[in-house]
Amino acid sequence: MHPAAHRAPADALRSRPRLIATDLDGTLLHDDKSVSDRTVEALAAAEQAGVEVFFVTGRPARWMGVVSDHVHGHGLAICANGAAVVDLHRGRRIVQVRELAEHDARRVVHALREAAPGVTFAVERTGGFHYEPSYPPVHLDPSAVVAPVEKLLAESGTDDSGKPFTSRPVLKLLAQHPRLDPDAFLTLARLSAGRYAEITRSSPTALLEISGLGVSKASTLALCCAQRGISADEVVAFGDMPNDLEMLGWAGTSYAMANAHPDVLAATTHRTASNQDDGVAAVIERLLADGR
Numbered sequence: 001m002h003p004a005a006h007r008a009p010a011d012a013l014r015s016r017p018r019l020i021a022t023d024l025d026g027t028l029l030h031d032d033k034s035v036s037d038r039t040v041e042a043l044a045a046a047e048q049a050g051v052e053v054f055f056v057t058g059r060p061a062r063w064m065g066v067v068s069d070h071v072h073g074h075g076l077a078i079c080a081n082g083a084a085v086v087d088l089h090r091g092r093r094i095v096q097v098r099e100l101a102e103h104d105a106r107r108v109v110h111a112l113r114e115a116a117p118g119v120t121f122a123v124e125r126t127g128g129f130h131y132e133p134s135y136p137p138v139h140l141d142p143s144a145v146v147a148p149v150e151k152l153l154a155e156s157g158t159d160d161s162g163k164p165f166t167s168r169p170v171l172k173l174l175a176q177h178p179r180l181d182p183d184a185f186l187t188l189a190r191l192s193a194g195r196y197a198e199i200t201r202s203s204p205t206a207l208l209e210i211s212g213l214g215v216s217k218a219s220t221l222a223l224c225c226a227q228r229g230i231s232a233d234e235v236v237a238f239g240d241m242p243n244d245l246e247m248l249g250w251a252g253t254s255y256a257m258a259n260a261h262p263d264v265l266a267a268t269t270h271r272t273a274s275n276q277d278d279g280v281a282a283v284i285e286r287l288l289a290d291g292r
Contacts, residue, residue, distance in 0.1 A: 016287060018234040020046055021221055021247060024057040024067065025202065026240040027257055028280050033066055040070055042281035047072035049288055054078060054224065056217045058202045058209055058243050060124055060171070061092045068092065080124060081200060081243050082220035083171040083211050094126055098220060099169035100212040102153050104196045108210055109149055111193035112175055116185065119177050121149035127168035136176055149173075173197070173210040182206045186242065200243040209243060218246035236287065238272070238280050240264055255283055 022028045030036060043053055055067055055077040061084060064077055068088045071077060075089030085096035105123070112119050122131035130145040130152045145152065153170070177185050185206040189199045198211045225235060237244075237251035240260040248254035248268050256268040257279050265271070272279035 016049070016290075017051060017236040017253065018230045019052045019054060019225060019228070019236075020284065020287075021054045021056045021217075021235055021237040021251060022280050023217075023239040023241070023244050023247075024055055024059060026259060026275050027238050027244075028055070028275065029066065030276055035067060035070060036278050036281070038278045039281040042278075042284040043070050044072065045288055046284050051288075052228070052230075054221065056082075056221055056237075056247060060084075060129070061086045061094055064088060064092050076224070078217060078220050078224065080171040081198075081202075081209055081211050082216045082218070084126070085220065085224065096220075097126060097169050097171070098212060098215045099171065100173060100197060100210065100215070102170060104212065105153050105170055105173045105210070106150070107196040108173060108175075108193040108199075109153070111196070112189055115188055115192035116175075116177055116180060118179065119175050121152075122174040122176075123149065123152045123170060124172040124174065125168040125170055131174075136178075171211070175208040175210060177206040180206045200245075202241040202243040216246040217244065218250040221247055222250060236283070238283070240275070255279070 028039060046053055052073060053071065055071060057079055058081045059079055061079050064079065064086060071088045075087050077086045077088055079086050083098050084094045087093045087095050109121060120132045120135045122129065122135050128144060129141045132149055133146055175189065182201055182205060186199065186201050186208060189208050193199065197213055198215055199208055201208050232250055233252035235251040236253045237247050238255045238257065239248050240257040242261055242263055244264060245267055248264065253270065254268045255270045255272045256264045257272060258274040272283050
C-alpha cells in the first residue's frame with residue numbers, strides 16, 4: 001500500500017479545491033529530483049477533474065525541465081519565489097517579471113557585508129546567473145559572468161563577448177555564508193536588510209534568496225488566482241521550507257510535509273507524508289475522492 005497522508009480534520013477535505021499550489025524540492029519531488037509515477041497520476045487526475053495545478057518554486061526557469069511534462073491546462077509555473085511566471089508549454093518562457101530593483105539589491109549587499117563578514121553573492125537575472133569569484137561552485141552556469149557583485153549590479157556591464165547582461169531584470173540576489181547557521185543567517189539578514197527586500201531561504205545551507213519588496217510565492221500566486229477568479233479559500237498549498245511560509249499562510253488549506261522545517265510544521269494546521277513517500281499525491285487522491 002502507498003504510505004498514507006496524515007489524516008486532517010474532515011472539514012479540511014469537505015469540498016474539492018479549485019487550485020492546488022505545490023512547492024517542488026522537498027515537497028513534490030523525491031530527493032533525487034524525480035517525480036514519481038504516483039505523483040504524475042495524481043497531478044493528471046486533478047487537472048482532469050477541473051482542479052488547476054501550479055508549481056510554485058524557488059527554482060529558476062532553466063531548472064523546470066523536471067516538471068515541464070507534468071503541467072497541464074494553463075502551462076504556467078511560478079518561479080524564483082514569485083519573481084517570475086513561466087510558461088512551461090512555450091519552452092519555459094518568462095511571461096511575467098516582478099524584479100528586484102538594482103539599487104535595493106546594492107543596499108542589501110552593503111548591509112549584509114557589514115552584518116555578516118565573509119558573505120558572498122550571486123545574481124539571478126532573466127538572462128542568466130552570475131556570481132562572485134568566491135561564491136560556492138554549485139550548479140553554476142559556465143556562461144555566467146564572474147565578477148564582484150558591485151559590477152554584477154551595475155547599471156551597465158558586459159560579459160566577455162561584449163554583450164550587455166545588466167540590462168536584464170534581476171529576479172533574485174543570493175547571499176551565501178560559509179560559517180553561519182542557516183536560520184541565524186536568515187534572522188540576521190532580515191534585521192539588517194529586511195527594509196530593502198524580501199529575504200528567505202530554502203536550502204539546507206546558509207544560502208539566502210532575496211527578492212523585491214512584496215514579492216513572494218504568496219503574492220504572485222494571489223495575482224494568478226485573482227486573474228482566474230479563485231479565492232484563497234479555494235486553494236490548497238503544500239510546502240516544506242521557510243520560503244513557503246507566506247504561501248501556506250495565504251492559502252485556505254495548507255499542508256506541511258513530514259520532512260518540513262520546524263517553522264513550517266508550526267505554521268500549518270495539516271500534515272502529510274514526506275516528499276519521499278509522495279505526501280502531495282496522497283492528499284490529492286483524497287481530495288478528489290472526497291469531492292465526488
